[in-house]
Amino acid sequence: MTNPVLQVENLVKRYGEVEAVRGVSFSVEEGEVFGLLGPNGAGKTSTIEVLEGLRVADGGRATVCGLDPQRNPNELKNEIGAVLQATSLPDKLRVSEAIRLFAGFYKRTRNPNELLRRFGLAEKRHSFYNQLSGGQKQRLALAMALVNDPRVLFLDEPTAGLDPQVRREIYTIIEELKREKKTIVLTTHYIEEAEKLCDRVAIIDHGKLIASGTPRELKQRSGDTTRVEVRLAKPTAKESLCKLDGVADALEVDGAYVLHCQRTAPAIVALVKYLEAQGNELVSLEIATPSLEDVFIELTGRRLRD
Amino acid sequence: MKTILKLATVRIRITLRNKTFLFFSLVMPMAIFFLYTGVLARGKPEAVRYWMGPILSFTVMGTFWGLSMQLVTWREQGILRRFRLAPIAPSSMIISSILANYLLIMPTVILELLLARFIYNVTSFGNLISVFVLVILGITAFGAMGLVVASVTNTMQETQIINQLLWFALIFLSGATIPLAALPHMVQRIGLFLPATYFVYGLQRAMLADAHWYTLGTVVVSLLAWAALAAFISSQLFRWEPEVKLPRNAKLWAVATILPFVLLGIWSNQNGKVLSTSANMASSYLGEGRPTENTPPADKR
Numbered sequence: 255m256t257n258p259v260l261q262v263e264n265l266v267k268r269y270g271e272v273e274a275v276r277g278v279s280f281s282v283e284e285g286e287v288f289g290l291l292g293p294n295g296a297g298k299t300s301t302i303e304v305l306e307g308l309r310v311a312d313g314g315r316a317t318v319c320g321l322d323p324q325r326n327p328n329e330l331k332n333e334i335g336a337v338l339q340a341t342s343l344p345d346k347l348r349v350s351e352a353i354r355l356f357a358g359f360y361k362r363t364r365n366p367n368e369l370l371r372r373f374g375l376a377e378k379r380h381s382f383y384n385q386l387s388g389g390q391k392q393r394l395a396l397a398m399a400l401v402n403d404p405r406v407l408f409l410d411e412p413t414a415g416l417d418p419q420v421r422r423e424i425y426t427i428i429e430e431l432k433r434e435k436k437t438i439v440l441t442t443h444y445i446e447e448a449e450k451l452c453d454r455v456a457i458i459d460h461g462k463l464i465a466s467g468t469p470r471e472l473k474q475r476s477g478d479t480t481r482v483e484v485r486l487a488k489p490t491a492k493e494s495l496c497k498l499d500g501v502a503d504a505l506e507v508d509g510a511y512v513l514h515c516q517r518t519a520p521a522i523v524a525l526v527k528y529l530e531a532q533g534n535e536l537v538s539l540e541i542a543t544p545s546l547e548d549v550f551i552e553l554t555g556r557r558l559r560d
Numbered sequence: 561m562k563t564i565l566k567l568a569t570v571r572i573r574i575t576l577r578n579k580t581f582l583f584f585s586l587v588m589p590m591a592i593f594f595l596y597t598g599v600l601a602r603g604k605p606e607a608v609r610y611w612m613g614p615i616l617s618f619t620v621m622g623t624f625w626g627l628s629m630q631l632v633t634w635r636e637q638g639i640l641r642r643f644r645l646a647p648i649a650p651s652s653m654i655i656s657s658i659l660a661n662y663l664l665i666m667p668t669v670i671l672e673l674l675l676a677r678f679i680y681n682v683t684s685f686g687n688l689i690s691v692f693v694l695v696i697l698g699i700t701a702f703g704a705m706g707l708v709v710a711s712v713t714n715t716m717q718e719t720q721i722i723n724q725l726l727w728f729a730l731i732f733l734s735g736a737t738i739p740l741a742a743l744p745h746m747v748q749r750i751g752l753f754l755p756a757t758y759f760v761y762g763l764q765r766a767m768l769a770d771a772h773w774y775t776l777g778t779v780v781v782s783l784l785a786w787a788a789l790a791a792f793i794s795s796q797l798f799r800w801e802p803e804v805k806l807p808r809n810a811k812l813w814a815v816a817t818i819l820p821f822v823l824l825g826i827w828s829n830q831n832g833k834v835l836s837t838s839a840n841m842a843s844s845y846l847g848e849g850r851p852t853e854n855t856p857p858a859d860k861r
Contacts, residue, residue, distance in 0.1 A: 308644060308801070331647040338645065341638040346577040351570060358566045359646040382577075398642075 259284045259319055259406055259437050260305065266313030267300045274300040276461035277314065282406075282454075285435040287428075289452035291442055291546060293558055297461040298441035299339060302410050305439070306336050319405050332361050335404035337395045337412050345384035349375055352383065353398055360402035369397040373427065389420035396427060407431065409440040413447060425450060443558055445547045457550060464553050472549045479514040481542045482521065486511065487535035498524040507551055514544070563648055567656035572663055575626075581664075584626060589619045589668050597680055608680040610845035612672070613764035614736040616691070619668050620698040621730055621756060623661050624706030625723055630657070631710035632719045640800045650798035654791065658703045662696065669695055690766035690773035697783040698759050704790030705755075705817065711797035712806060712814045730756040739846065741839035748835055753818075753825030758782050761834055768841050778824070778834075785820045793817055 258281040267275040275297040282288040290298045303309040305316055307323035307330050316323060319333045343352050353366040370376050373393040378386060386394065392412065399407060412428070413421040428451050431438060442448055448455045449469045456466035465472060479502050495504035495511060500521030502514045515521040518541065529536060550558050575581045596615050601607035634640050643653065676682040685691060709726070713719040731737050733747060734756035740748055751757045762779030765771040773780055793813050797806070828834050 306645065308641070328647040331645065334645075336645050338638075338641055341642045343642060344574050344634070344639055346574045347570065351573065355566055355570050356646055359563055359648060 257284045258282060260288075260317070260439065262301070262305070262314070262316045264314035265301060265304060265311055265316055267297070267304060267309065268312045274461055275304075275311075278458065278461070278463045279314075280456050280463060280466060282437060282439060284405075284437055286453045287432050287438045287440065287451055289440050289442060289448040289455040290458055291445070291448040291455050291550075291558075292458035293443055293556075296458045298458055299410055301458070302408050302439060302441055306334060306338075306408055307331065308338075332402060333405045334408060335399035335402060335406075336408040337392070337399050337410060339410045339414070341395075343383045343394075345382060347383050348379070349381055349383070349386070349394060350379040352394065353401060356398050357401045362403050364401055364403045366401060369400060373397040388416055389423060392416060392420070392424060393427070396424070400431075404436075406437045406439065409438060411441055411443070413442070413444065421447075445545055445550075445558060448546055455546065457546070457553065459550075459554050465549065469546060472546060473544050475549055475552070479516055479544060480518045481544050481548055482513040482515055482518065482525075483540040483542070484511050484513070484525070485509070485537040485539075486529070487537055488532075490529075490532060490534055494528070495525070498528060500524060505551060505555070507555070507557055512548070512551060514548070563652045564656045564659065567648075567652060568659040568663075571630075571656060571660035575630075575660065575664055581626065584622060585619075585664060585668055588622070589615075589672065592618050593672050593675060597676065601680075603680055605680055605682050606845050608676055609682050609685070609767060610764070610841065612676055612682070612685065612767055613760050615672055616669055616695065616763055617698070617734070617736045617756065617760045618731065619665060619672065620695055620759070621702050621727075621736070623665060623699050624702040624709065625727065627657055627661060627703050627706035628710040628713075628719050628723060629716070631707060632713065632716050635710075635799065635802050636716060638802070644800040650800075651795050654704075654707055654795050654798065657707070658700055658791075661699050661703050665699055666695075686767040686770045687772055690771060690776065691763060693773040694759065694762050694766060694776075694779070694783070697780065697787060701755060701759075701783045701787035701790065704787055704794055707794035708790050708797070708814050708817055711794050711799065712811055714802070714806075729754065733757070735760045735838060739838070739842040740835065741842040749829055752828040752834060753821050755783065755786050755821055757834070758824070761838060764841055765837070768845060778828075782820055782824050786817065789820065790817045 260282040262281065263279050265275050265278045266273070278297070278301055280288070290301060292298050300309065304311045305318055305323060307327045310324055318330055321330045321333065323330050349370065350366070353370060357363045357366050370379060373396060375390065375393055375397065378390060383391070396412070409428070413424050416424065425447070428438065428440070432451065440451065452469065454466065454468050455472060456463050457472070458464070465475070492504045492506050492511060495501060495513060498521060500515050500517035501524070502516050505512045513521065513525070526536070547558055593615050596611040597603065597608045601611050673685060709719060709722050713722055733743075733751045734740070734754050735743070735751065736756060740751060740757065740761070743751065758779045762776050762783075765776055765779070766773065793816065797810050797813060799806070
């Protein structure tokens with residue numbers, strides 16, 4: 255912890271009666287990719303929009319590049335770039351006009367043409383915004399977020415609603431930015447995204463930060479176990495599953511049973527024997543190494559995408 | 561300043577690419593032009609000259625329509641949110657939209673004057689400098705009114721309803737469709753509370769009586785006061801985000817924009833000059849209308 259470029263302490267954000275963010279604290283180092291992982295409505299966007307200066311916090315403190323988002327909004331806006339959710343550009347604005355227009359607003363700028371080339375939009379330079387595909391719009395949003403060569407880049411659900419191939423394209427771009435040592439804060443509800451892209455992840459649920467660390471650290475919380483997920487014909491007591499040979503613990507999630515196993519083979523043998531004795535049947539069985547999903551399930555008893 | 565100019569340039573480009581804009585700013589004004597000059601004025605140069613005031617007012621007053629719709633659409637679609645991320649002040653958004661409108665509307669105004677000159681042989685438009693001073697003031701004032709409408713409404717539908725109501729009041733009660741003098745006495749008195757009435761009146765004074773803009777004190781001061789007030793209030797009520805609710809007193813603020821015209825309306829009703837001068841202009845150029853008793857000479861305000 256040497257040089258935090260972003261610090262959040264006890265942040266609170268309310269909308270009327272609803273408390274969307276309930277005392278969140280974290281800090282992000284220069285050059286780090288930091289992920290806020292959580293289900294929809296967990297308070298990720300509210301948190302990030304307070305940091306961007308788009309929303310006013312109801313409590314706590316936040317500084318970005320040493321600046322208070324509310325007290326120094328214009329200085330802050332020169333230092334950050336962002337891809338927002340629920341945003342758009344005028345339909346009849348051309349790609350090159352859009353990026354040039356925004357480049358003109360900042361003190362420090364990068365060459366708009368070079369950004370368009372880099373994001374594969376050079377050929378679309380003269381297209382209107384409403385002629386672009388979803389992926390192209392998102393790449394333009396990323397290019398525009400970089401137009402002021404920001405110190406911190408905020409990406410709010412950068413791949414939500416995009417098809418898998420486009421999503422991979424966006425990952426490649428973010429990985430490239432990561433290699434350039436850009437400080438990035440991204441929110442996501444995709445496990446894969448957090449594991450693949452982030453140096454550190456904070457898991458957020460119901461407005462609270464429930465765990466944080468590197469993806470590896472978080473996964474080690476579930477011990478050195480393998481995850482076995484089974485669906486059964488008839489429900490059974492999860493306590494009895496816990497007692498099976500090789501099983502560390504068992505959880506019931508959405509009608510399936512998730513077993514964390516220290517030794518996988520003996521656990522499966524024991525499971526099959528147990529089911530036979532009970533007159534129960536195996537509908538499906540899946541074996542996987544633990545992921546951040548398991549961490550989330552363990553902490554909240556729910557899946558990430560409920 | 562650089563930001564305002566960049567925004568204005570982009571706004572002009574986007575607007576010119578929009579087919580609805582072309583309809584409202586070119587097709588509609590032309591339809592109104594030919595309706596007035598051909599049907600109401602029957603092509604007579606003197607009558608055409610009389611109707612040029614109302615024709616230009618139509619073109620200029622239309623600004624509020626386009627500006628309010630654009631602002632609401634931009635807010636609803638999250639376009640303003642994107643602009644908000646950049647270091648841009650609300651005042652830059654407001655000033656750039658009005659600035660763009662000067663350049664978008666001026667060509668139509670000039671075209672209308674040229675058509676009147678070359679199709680209907682109108683040889684004089686009175687004091688053209690005054691005409692342009694009033695047109696610029698009008699674009700500012702009615703544009704700012706559009707921005708206030710956009711600020712106090714939340715959805716496109718609401719904006720459309722308010723716009724319709726305002727539009728009908730502006731065009732029917734102001735002398736822009738029917739000469740003020742030909743309206744029932746009660747309606748004339750109501751008309752004196754509307755900014756549009758002074759706008760039409762001012763244009764006609766400039767065109768028919770060669771009035772210098774600085775002699776049109778009441779008109780210029782009231783439009784100026786209104787433009788300033790509406791611009792100030794629209795910058796105070798400016799909202800970047802669709803879900804941000806209006807402060808409770810916002811609608812009161814909006815109502816405050818009509819204050820100068822309430823005072824002006826009371827004053828004008830007392831003193832009767834605008835009505836009598838309007839009646840005189842109508843009677844000498846159209847040969848109709850009802851001059852009132854204490855008619856001042858036509859060349860004085």
